[in-house]
Amino acid sequence: MSAVVSLRALLDDRCATAPDAVAVEPAGRPGEGTTWTALRERAQAVAAALVRDGVDVGERVVLVARNDPGYFPLLFGAGLARAVLTPLNPRLAADDLAAMIDDAAATTVLVDEPAAAALAAVLADRPGVRRVVALGAVPAGSDSSWRALAEWAVPAADPQRAPAPDDDAFQLYTSGTTGRPKGAVFAGRNLAVLTDRIAEAWGFRDGDVSLVAMPLFHMGGLAWALAGMARGARAVVVRDFVPADVLDAIERHGVTTAFCVPTMLAALCAVPGVDSRPLGLRQMIYSGSPIGEDALKRAMVALRCDFVQIYGLTEATGAFAQLSAAEHREGGPALASAGRPYPWTELRIVDPESGADAAPGAIGEIRTRSVQNMVGYWRRPEETAAALTPDGWLRTGDLGRLDAAGRIHLVDRAGDRIVTGGENVYPAEVERVLAAHPDLAEVAVIGVPDERWGEAVKAVVVPVAGSVPDPAEVVAFARARLAGFQSPKSVDVVDALPRTATGKVIKPALREPYWRGHGRRIH
Structure with a gap:
């Protein structure tokens, strides 16, 4: 990659390394994917449209949509235009989405068909929004990229906006215990550690087929997709998580690696005959909510692959700790933990009130410091200061302790999430x-x-x-x-x-x- 790590650099690197390799394809439709060369062309068309519509460098471009391969031309296209794609959860109420659009100060809002109907009234009432692109239904026989991209984002022409080292790469909204949505901002350094060290820790290999089943407006979905794509994995994008259909997709696409939350694992394992299907999975990464040891063992038996647990939060570019496949195979007390911090991350257990280091083995708030930590919250200096200490420690809001082997044991959430x-x-x-x-x-x-x-x-x-x-x-x-x-x-x-x-x-x-x-x- 270039010296400046950016979405543009990632796109250029993959096009130079494997231009004809499939970057992304819709789940359930093998053979209908988009190559890296085609993805770059579509991203250039998106970038040209954004520049044509007056989107400035650093401006937020909001996307409200379910998972779709068309997400990636938008993500990389925003990067080529030096704009910042800001995906929002389409399941939220219209008023909540409107508040986030206002907070992002977005002049361009992209919505899929269900979101277009739900947001019509609130978008019409936002004078700051100059353009609403209704992405439309997925055409039959297409590669599942939204119809309106071809209508809005042409002709394809790279705007040649060279990235700067301090450019923001993407923005994801997260709430705090006050309930006030905050846009967590991530820059090139976050992208660099995600696509290099984290991707390696997650075991991606060139030629992998990666199941992207988590929502792409979440760090879990976006980080997983980008880490794999940067390492040469083909991303199979699941629009709606229907367990039987997902198992079919794993089998038909030859999926080798996947990331699920425990709810998804339980649903997959409940499909009749799952334990006798020729799935071909090499590993399953999981995180995101409580899981009992019995449920975990059932999933390991049913899916017949290595399991790896990760722990982290959005503000740390996702995971900063991991419980290895070997520890899963060994079983025992390790399965009750959230694993060990990555070698490049620092971790402290502190008294939540004083900030002083807790005694060995004592429960306290988990704090982490590394290049993974977010830049801050968009236009929220006070809340950024509350989350990040002056010397770079991120307050996770989670309570836990370290055992003698250096593994994290989570106890509760200080923020009640x-x-x-x-x-x-x-x-x-x-x-x-x-x-x-x-x-x-x-x-x-x-x-x-x-x-x-x-x-x-x-x-x-x-x-x-x-x-x-x-x-x-x-x-x-x-x-x-x-x-x-x-x-x-x-x-x-x-x-x-x-x-x-x-x-x-x-x-x-x-x-x-x-x-x-x-x-x-x-x-």
Whole structure:
């Protein structure tokens, strides 16, 4: 690659190394992929359209869409134009998406067909948005790139905007415990470590076929796809995770390596006959939510490949620790851990209040420092300072300890984040919505164990005097105002919430009865 690591450099490198190799193809349709040469041509067309439409260097270009191979011309095209693709979760409510579009100050918004319908009203009300590109339905017999790309992004012409060392590469939105969305910004240095050292740690080989089943608006999906593509893996993109269809795709495309969250693993293992299918997987990487040791062992038997666990968070460009395949095969206490930090990352366990190093083996907040850490939050200097210390340590918000072998054991989330089916849910977002319910005086939202989703969202509520809230109606109230994955799956009505002397709800005490007897509480 060139001295400046960028999406342009990655694209040029693959075109020089393997121009006719397939870069990406739609799951279920082997033989209909896009070569690196064709991908570059499409990316140049996207870049030309962005420049034509007045998109400036560093400007955010928002994408609201489900997974599609057409994502990659947009990603690399934004890079060629020195713009920053900012994908958003299409499952979020329209008002939440509108707030993120405003925060990104995007003048160009790209939406697939379902998102176009859902966002029509809010996009029409945004004077800062100059262009909305409705990407349209996938044409029958196409390579699954959106129809409108050909209509909007022509003619193909590289704008020749040479990247600078401090260019931002991409931006992903993440929420905090306040519920306020923040755009985590990643630059060339993040891309460099992802496509070099992390990709090597994940075991990618030239000629691999990589299953991209995680959403590409998540770090898990984007980091996995880019790491593999940079190492010569062909990316097989799954639009919607239907377990039987995914198993078919693994078999038909000859998938050798994949990344799933435990919910996906459980769903794959529940498909009848999975353990007798000729899948040909070499390894399965997993992360993202709690998984019991029994469920993990069942998955290892059913899929018959090496398993590797990774641990990290969006702000650290994904994973910064790993539990190896050898440790999975050995079993024992190691399976209860989240693995060891990568050699190039530093890790500390500190007292969350004082920031002083915790005693060996003691529980504290996990902090990490490396070139993987994000640049910061987009236009949020105060929140960036709260996440990154002046000397470069990232506060993860997770509580854990190190064992004698240097492995991380996660205990709880300092920020009370819930991970359900691989999706992050922040209680403050749900509590804010439920606080508007006329029958509820107090609300606390927690994650509780769930066999299917790893964790499920539960609301524990105190009724207004004289009211008798109907749990089913409270759930319906939330679902009308939140994405499905954010909404409570159950509601418990109590007389009072446990609180500290200063009035703060004691979430660990609230969670404890539901988690009692579950030895593995977090991943």
